[in-house]
Amino acid sequence: MRAIEADMVSCHACHATVRIGEDPGKGEPHCPRCGEALAFRDYTSMQTVWALVIASIVFYIPANLLPMMHVHTFAGTQSDTILSGVLYFMETGSYLIAAVIFIASIVVPITKILILIYLLVSVQKGTIDNPKKKQKLYLFTELIGKWSMVDVYVVAIMIALVHFGGLTQIEAASGATFFLLVVVTTMIAAMKFDVRLIWDNAQKERDG
Amino acid sequence: MGTHTHIVVCHECDEIVNVVDPYKEGRYKCPRCGHLLFRQKHGMIEKMFALGLAAAILFGLTNYFPFLSFEVIGNRAEANFLTSVQYLIEEQEWLLAVAVLMTTLVVPSIRIALVLALFGPLYFGKVPGYAPGVLKLLDQTLPWAMVDVFLVGVFVSMVKLVKMGTVIAGISLWAFLVMVFVMAAMQTTYNAHMVWDIVETARRRER
Numbered sequence: 001m002r003a004i005e006a007d008m009v010s011c012h013a014c015h016a017t018v019r020i021g022e023d024p025g026k027g028e029p030h031c032p033r034c035g036e037a038l039a040f041r042d043y044t045s046m047q048t049v050w051a052l053v054i055a056s057i058v059f060y061i062p063a064n065l066l067p068m069m070h071v072h073t074f075a076g077t078q079s080d081t082i083l084s085g086v087l088y089f090m091e092t093g094s095y096l097i098a099a100v101i102f103i104a105s106i107v108v109p110i111t112k113i114l115i116l117i118y119l120l121v122s123v124q125k126g127t128i129d130n131p132k133k134k135q136k137l138y139l140f141t142e143l144i145g146k147w148s149m150v151d152v153y154v155v156a157i158m159i160a161l162v163h164f165g166g167l168t169q170i171e172a173a174s175g176a177t178f179f180l181l182v183v184v185t186t187m188i189a190a191m192k193f194d195v196r197l198i199w200d201n202a203q204k205e206r207d208g
Numbered sequence: 209m210g211t212h213t214h215i216v217v218c219h220e221c222d223e224i225v226n227v228v229d230p231y232k233e234g235r236y237k238c239p240r241c242g243h244l245l246f247r248q249k250h251g252m253i254e255k256m257f258a259l260g261l262a263a264a265i266l267f268g269l270t271n272y273f274p275f276l277s278f279e280v281i282g283n284r285a286e287a288n289f290l291t292s293v294q295y296l297i298e299e300q301e302w303l304l305a306v307a308v309l310m311t312t313l314v315v316p317s318i319r320i321a322l323v324l325a326l327f328g329p330l331y332f333g334k335v336p337g338y339a340p341g342v343l344k345l346l347d348q349t350l351p352w353a354m355v356d357v358f359l360v361g362v363f364v365s366m367v368k369l370v371k372m373g374t375v376i377a378g379i380s381l382w383a384f385l386v387m388v389f390v391m392a393a394m395q396t397t398y399n400a401h402m403v404w405d406i407v408e409t410a411r412r413r414e415r
C-alpha cells in the first residue's frame with residue numbers, strides 16, 4: 001500500500017511516517033519529530049521545475065557559443081569554447097580527457113534537460129506506463145547533475161596557475177558563468193521534481 | 209535491542225515499507241521500486257566520528273600547503289586552494305568565485321564541522337539538543353559539496369597544462385585526493401534514519 005492511500009505522509013526532512021488525519025493541530029500539519037511542514041504533494045513544484053528547465057535551456061545557448069576562457073600567449077590570444085576545448089584534446093591525442101569533457105559538458109546537460117522535459121510532460125499527460133523506468137531516469141539526472149561542474153573548475157584552476165603578467169595569462173570568460181547557471185538551474189530543477197507524481201498516475205490507473 | 213517494527217515510507221514511490229529489524233546490518237530496499245531506503249552498518253557512530261576527524265585533518269593540510277605549481281620558460285606559479293578564487297574575484301567573475309568557493313571550500317568544511325558536532329557527542333553517549341538542525345543541514349548541503357568533481361577538474365587541468373609547461377603536484381593535492389575518498393566513505397556509512405531514532409528515543413526519555 002502507498003502512503004497517500006493510507007492518509008500517511010513521510011516527512012521529507014526526517015523520514016518520520018505521520019498519519020495526517022491524526023494530527024490534532026489546526027491548519028497546516030507539522031512533523032511531530034522535527035517540526036517541518038507536511039504535505040502529501042506539492043503540485044506547484046511542477047511550475048517551478050518547468051521554469052528552471054526553460055531557464056537552463058536559455059543559459060545553455062550562450063554557454064556553448066561564448067568562450068569559457070581567453071588564453072593570452074606570446075603567439076597571440078586564443079578563446080576557448082566548450083567544443084573547441086574538446087577538439088583541442090582530440091587533436092593533441094588526449095582522447096580520455098576529450099571524452100570526459102565531452103560527456104560532462106555536452107552530453108550530461110542535454111540529457112538532464114531532455115529527461116526532465118520527458119518526465120514533466122508524462123506527469124502532466126497522466127501517462128501510467130513504466131513508473132519504475134521513469135524513476136530510474138529521474139535518479140540518473142540527480143546522480144549526474146553536479147558532474148557538469150568539471151569545466152567550470154578547469155577554468156578556475158587554469159586561471160590560478162597561468163598568470164604570468166601580460167606574457168602568458170588565462171582569463172575566465174562569460175561562457176563559464178552561463179555554463180555555471182546551466183548546472184545550477186538543472187540541479188535545482190531535479191531536486192524540486194517530485195517522482196511520487198509518476199507513481200500517483202500509475203496508481204490512479206490501477207484503482208480504476 | 210529487541211525486535212522493532214518500523215514503518216518507513218519510500219521517498220521515491222511512496223510505498224509503505226515494514227522494516228522488521230532496522231538495526232540489523234544491511235541494505236534496506238523498497239519492495240516496489242527497488243530504491244535504497246537506508247543502509248545500516250555496525251559502529252556507524254564510531255566510524256562517522258573517526259571519518260569526520262580524518263576529513264578535518266586532511267582538509268587542514270589541503271589548505272595549508274600548495275596545491276599545484278606550474279613552470280613555463282623560467283616563470284613559476286604556485287597555487288593553493290584559494291588562489292583560483294582570488295583571481296576570479298580580481299577578474300570580477302563574482303558568480304564563478306562564489307560558486308567555486310562554496311562548492312569546494314565552504315560547504316565541504318561546514319559538512320565536516322556538522323559531522324564532528326553531531327557524532328562527537330553521540331560517540332560519548334550524549335544526544336545534543338541541536339541534533340535535528342544538524343541532521344537537516346547535512347541533508348540540504350549534500351548536493352552542493354563537490355570535492356569529487358573538483359578533483360576530476362584538477363586532473364583535466366593538469367593534462368591541459370602539461371602541454372604548456374611543467375606541472376608539479378603539491379602535498380596538498382595528495383591530501384585532497386585522500387579526503388575525497390574519506391568523504392565518500394562518510395556518505396556510505398551515514399544512516400540518517402538511525403540518528404533520528406536515537407534523537408527521538410532520547411527525547412522520550414527526557415519527558
Ligand SMILES: [Zn+2]
Pocket residue numbers: 011012013014015016031032033034035036
Ligand atoms: Zn520530520
Ligand SMILES: [Zn+2]
Pocket residue numbers: 218219220221222223238239240241242243
Ligand atoms: Zn519505493
